[in-house]
Amino acid sequence: MKKLLNRRFLVLAAVLIAVVVVAGVSAQDSLIRYASNASDEGPRGQDEAMVARWNEQHPDQPIEHSVTDHEAFKQAIRTYLVADPAPDVLTWFAGNRMAFFVDRGLAADLSPLYEREGWYDSYAPGFVALATAGEGQYFVPTSYYWWAMYFRRSIMEANGLTAPATWDELLATCDTLSAAGITPITIGTRAPWTAAAWFDFLNMRINGPEFHINLMLLKESYTDERVVAVFDHWRQLYEHNCFLPDSAAYEWQEALDFMNRGEAAMYLMGDFIRDSVPDEIESDLDFEMFPVINPDMPIGIDAPTDGFFMSAASGNPEGAYDFLAFIGSAEEQQFAADNLGRLPTRMDVDTSGFSEAQQKGIGLVQSADYVAQFYDRDTTPEMAEAGLNAFAEFISDPMNADVTALLESLEADRVRIAAEQAAE
């Protein structure tokens, strides 16, 4: 009797376990894993609100939402993509960062989704082109923002200055401000990508966007005298005491504090600067296009595009499609534009209610002759790391830095990386 009970118990337990496992698997089937890098306060709020709206509309397809620190995400994503199960939907950047995963077959072709949702017509053609690799589309570009010279209007006015429009004006502005005891331009280079913005804009203004993008594609040499000229100009800025000293001690947000406190006047930054500026300062914050250096050159601007993609190993492709369709919808782009002030990539988003800053930003991008992504999005990850390191080394001691040796080292990296790419 006892034995029988035991056996019955065992069978029951086995059935129970089977039920739980099957239920678990089927529950996981409808689960959509979403890995996000929206760790800063503003983007995080927007990200969470977006997921909340989805969950409200689709209670049968819950989202497993994980947010990773923005910098750490860049490294962690590589392991996410080869994990089992991989996240279904991930945040990422257009340009070379996306191409890296597409080349390795880690991103799913989204052309059926573009077809289904009619995105070929509703997205601006430039952004569809940005999402395209070969025959398919692998990326959903949802928003972009512009880089510009941000400044505190009140500080500039108090010193009788306007935003510098030329190189000489920029140097003169630095002289005036530093004589008044104000740091002309703040910058935090603990994570050195902020320095790359200076390289991008100086290179585009001195040598033109075409040379710049060819350098990013590893087709031009880093020892070219045109690149040397960029560093000569950069050094002049230090000679005129333009920059915050010891910038490597600060994250970009920490460097922003000097501007918030009124101790610094300008900051070359992306529009996400607005997320970290207190409300009472935001009305005092204005921006202008980076000054012109060589008037004969076309105007280039960094306007990076952010978006989403689906991992090729997604365990729930249907759910991923539905979620991406939701993210890329006009309603969601409208929300993102209204909440965060990013610019929409769809042509059917109503821009009439946009803030003055957004309107001005759109104007800035539209007036540019060439739109680049950003140094570490336009070139390969490895070249970007080498470049950022070299920039950091240069600005840690700009007066004595051996630019020739730095550029020779970068050139050696470029030649090797280009050869490796050609071999692949």
Added chain:
Amino acid sequence: MTTISAAQRGAQRERRRMRINATPYLFLLVPLAVYFIWIVFPMLFSVYLSLTNWDGISPIPAPNALSLDNYNRLFTDRDFGVSFGNNVKWMIVFLTVPTTVGLGLAMIFNTDIRGSRWFKISFYAPLILSFVVIGTIWAWIYEPRAGLLNSVIVGVSQLLASIFPFVTPLERGPGWLADRNLALWSIMGAAVWRQCGYVMILYLAGLKNLDPSLIEAARVDGANGWQLFRRVIFPLLGPITTVVIVVSVIDSLRAFDLVQVMTRGGPGGASNVLANFMYIEAFNNYNFGYGASIAVVLLGLSLFIVVPYLYRTVKTELEY
């Protein structure tokens, strides 16, 4: 039961003996398997990877594609040279500063001075903090404008200037972590701060185990304090000193956390160390092959130093 033959009984005994002999190995099987899967295999696999150009995502290259390219690149790579040099500096500092200070502290607090327990706890306290916390705290201390260190330096210089007219007050202090020439030493400052307490605890334990009769004998023979320390206590602490030296060497070779948290190797690679260099190459630049070759060099360095120590330990153990 009574029908079991002698032969059967013999076989049974044989089986039992075999079972007894196999038992310890059966128990060892699991830990050994775990050890091979998680320690030995990855180590060998790293050596294999170091001969490839694997990017961490694509399929792992086949054995016919092996080459020594990564090692050739290592020895011409400026970043590798800087990182290697920084590890050497780190090792020299770790072998001198925290060892001396730790021993000194141990000698002081081994006496019955007032509040010695409180001091001991204070010096030991940094060890309970994780490296990330230590790195964050010290990054604040080193903050150039409002950090503790520069506030004190600037404050003192202004105080001196207000007293002595010939002193010009400092406008601002050094950049510490932002200064190419100071960054590595600043990080080491934080590391040494932690290491001193560690060495102190090791030596305190050693001092507690000294045979008091030897010290009394030396006292009776009229040895003064320095002689007592130099000729009796320090030699008796020999085994502890060996441990301290090995620990210092290993800790300086595996330095990573503080560098990653405080400067990430910057500015421009000036404070990079091998472990951080490896991390950036493998996980940031997707160069697993190259990263593995750095790991192999690190492994070689560690073995070079640790193997003689292990050899010595095993030998002395056998003598007992």
